[in-house]
Amino acid sequence: MATIDLNSDLGENVPERIVSDDVAMLEIVTSANVSCGFHAGSPEGIRATLDAAVRGGVVIGAHPGYRDYENFGRTNVEIDSATLQAHVEYQLGALIGLASSVGGAVSYVKPHGALYNTIARDERQSADVVAAIKAIDPGLVLLGLAGGIVLDVASKAGLAVAAEAFADRAYLPDGQLVSRTQEGAVLHDPAAVAERMVRLASDGVIQAVDGTDVRIDAQSICVHGDSPGSTRMAAETKRMLQAAGITIAPFAGV
Template sequence: MAVIDLNSDLGENVADRVVSDDAAMLEIVTSANVSCGFHAGSPEGIRETLAAAVQRGVVIGAHPGYRDYENFGRTNVEIDSPTLQAHVEYQLGALIGLASAVGGRVAYVKPHGALYNTIARDERQSADVVAAIKAIDPNLVLLGLAGGVVLEVASRAGLQVAAEAFADRAYQPDGQLVSRAQDGAVLHDPAAVAERMVRLADQGVIRAIDGTDVRVDAQSICVHGDSPGSIAMAAETKRMLQDAGITIAPFAGA
């Protein structure tokens, strides 16, 4: 029987920039990628999301990004290796501390936004992120884009890795995500999104933007918390996966 995880990016709200319904999403997903504060969120808001995840038994992951709060971490940043490693270490340390304060623990790391996309293809920044994870806690699992360079770099360095696919994002024929600047990059129809993810879990393929099938080996599915209609997409994806006999369970230990 197929088994797959559902995750979402959470802990990104502040009073003047509310982007997701964390409470509702935590009722659906099995893993929560919680902001570490550099790209979004506030200490008090992040702590509240962590506490809610602990209460619901949702596995917690750290979601570090570039220091780019103004652009929600979605702008490429030129950064040297010592600085990037220190920034990731700082974010992991902060989230691990807050999680501990509410009775939880961080089980994995999923980088955010532009950093995530960069390390899917850039070996140098991949090595910086991997070095930061190993320095803080080498038992943390690294979650990255299926087929991404960072998964190879992390595996060579001795880290556990897991690959993910995106329910609400369009794919290029080479398995990379379609740029958000391009029309059709973000998907919104709950039924269509759910059908794509059932096919992924069952057959290991996703239909690319050009109509071809892309082979994707993933252990987790992400529904972005800040996408319009995200709760409906996540709920329908979960329902259709379960109806198809697919078990939904976290990829990392609780």
């Protein structure tokens, strides 16, 4: 029987920018990628999400990004290695401290947004992120895009890694994600999204935008918390995966 994790990006709300229903999503997913404050969220909001994750038995991951609050961390940033490593270390330290304050612990790291996409193809920034993780806690698992360079860099550096696929994003034939600047990059139909993820978990493939099948080896599926209708997509994906005999379980744990 196949097993796969279901995760979502959470802890990104502030009163003037509500992007997700964290409480509802935490009743669905097995892992929560919690903002570290640089791209979204506030200390009190992040703490509340961490507390809800602990009470719900959801595994916690750190979700660090570029220091780009205005653009939700989705703009490419030119940054030197020393600065990037320090920024990631700072974010990990903050989240680990907040998680501890509510009786939880951070088990993995999934970089956010533009940083996530950059390290899928950029070896230098991948090495910077990996160095930051190792400096803070080399026992943390690195979650990254299936086929991304960062997974190889992390593995060679001695980190445990896990690969991820996206339920609500369109794919290019080379396994990269379609840019959010392109029409059709974000998917919204719960049934269609769920069917794609059942095929991924069962057969290891996702259909790309040109109709070809892309082979993807993933241990976790992400439904973005800020996507319209995200909780419906996550719930339907979970329901259809389980109906297909696929076990939903976290890839990492304390």
